[in-house]
Amino acid sequence: MFVGITNAPRDYAWGSRTAIPEFLGTPPSGGPEAELWLGAHPGSPARLADGSGDLRTVLDDRLPFLLKVLAAASPLSLQAHPTPAQAEEGFAREEASGVPIDAPNRSYKDPFHKPELLVAVSDTFDALCGFRPVAEILASLARLPASAGLEDLRGRLTGDGSLPAVFKWLITRGEGVEELVAELPRRAAGVEGLEFETVRRLAAGFPGDPGIVISLLLNTVRLSRGEALYLPAGNIHAYLEGLGIELMAASDNVLRGGLTAKHVDVPELLKVLDFTPRPIPYLEPEVTSSGVRIFRPDVPDFALAEVMVDGGGEARVPLPGPAIALCTGGAVHVSGGHADRALVRSEACYISPDEGELTIAGSGTVFVATTNA
Structure with missing residues (x-):
């Protein structure tokens, strides 16, 4: 099953007014466009392209990942995310204490962890990530x-x-x-x-x-186009400037540590932070025989494939679970075991797990988010 999806970018103040429209070839809104969410997270579930509802209405199970286009014109907050055990405990604790789910001082919005990866698609992408x-x-x-x-x-x-x-x-x-x-x-x-x-x-x-x-305590990195970071639980980080494709576990658990007017829960942040100095957490892709770059972190929730085809052949992407495909340039044709769909720049679709391996032809670029085998 292939289902067309769309969404409106989130208008957070730190977002760029031009980067997402220029990248996807869409009209600018006139305001900041910070994040385009393509997933089933209740904070901004993708809408079905035919106008019949949102993505949650066609899913049999919870979608474990959230795909985003992220455009930072100014720094995001310093932040870290919990482990699965910390998320479960923190969510249960705040539920039991009666903190409203939408309260500004609420730290745990759900019982899930939130590791994430980001691939730079602008010429450079600046970030802070982990203690040095x-x-x-x-x-x-x-x-x-x-x-x-x-x-x-x-x-x-x-x-x-x-x-x-x-x-x-x-x-x-x-x-x-x-x-x-x-x-x-x-x-x-x-x-x-x-x-x-x-x-x-x-x-x-x-x-x-x-x-x-x-x-100054943290690694400062300037990614070049195509380079990626993987930010596991406990890694303090902040995106500073740039355009990227971000993929994460489907959670909204954020422990902030500054550079924000939002709630900073210092005791909880100190509990989840990993203070071990580590190198910049680059994530190198696997390159398949058909030239597909697959960014595969150490969690089962998600993996990201970057597919570039030039009209002279086909690329194949294994599909161990549900997927979301986003075309960021040109025009491609995506085929699965039961159905297929054409995508042009800015178009996206949900793909059910029974489609198996995908075959992608045409001339363009498409990012495919799926679970991690």
Whole structure:
């Protein structure tokens, strides 16, 4: 079964006014277009293209993933997501305490985890992702003019094991933090390096926010087109600027840590964060014999295939479960075991799991989200 789907982009303030329309060849709305949701999440379920309802009406089971086109013109909030066990416990706790599901101070909207991957489709895509070793942080700080606040920060960074205490000191605005947040952008003025460019960007958008200093504790990455990140549970991150295809488990559980006017639940965030320093979490694709790039994380909820065909052959995509296909350029013909559908740029469809392996022909690009075999 192939079912055409569509949706209206979410108008979050950080969204670009032009990136999604230019990418998909659709008319701009005149306002910010931050995220186009293609899935069955109740927050913005995809609509059936024939106008007869939304995607949830044709599903037999819960769709475990959510496909998005994401366009950030300014930074998103610092955030992390829980493990399955943390999500189940937190959701049950807030349900039992009677916190309304739509309350602004609600942390757990559902009992599911929310790992996610992002593939850059703009020329560059900037992000913060995960803690870096203290030795690297100190090397960055050594490039800045000395000050009492920076000396205080250096003195607290006694090794990788000090990261939880330093993070807590910053996010709770402990003694000296306000002064440090104010002085860091001045010290970083004119200093080269992506991490200092990020400090200046955050200071311009979120003056006085501890996230300005926290950003120096984190990996700063500038993805090139086609590169991908995978952000598992506990990884603190923030998308800064760029256009990408994002795929995640179908959940809305977000623990925020700054760079936002929304609720920041510090105790809960500290419980879910993984403070272990790790390299930038690039996700390398598998490349199949027909040239399909498949981004396959370590969770069963989702995998993402990027398919490019040029009219000279066919590409095949295995389908272990339900799928959503989005054409982002040209025109393609997608065939399964029982049905088929033509897609042109900006069109999307839901594909039932009984279609098995997909064959894609034509000349264009299509992203296929499905479960992870």
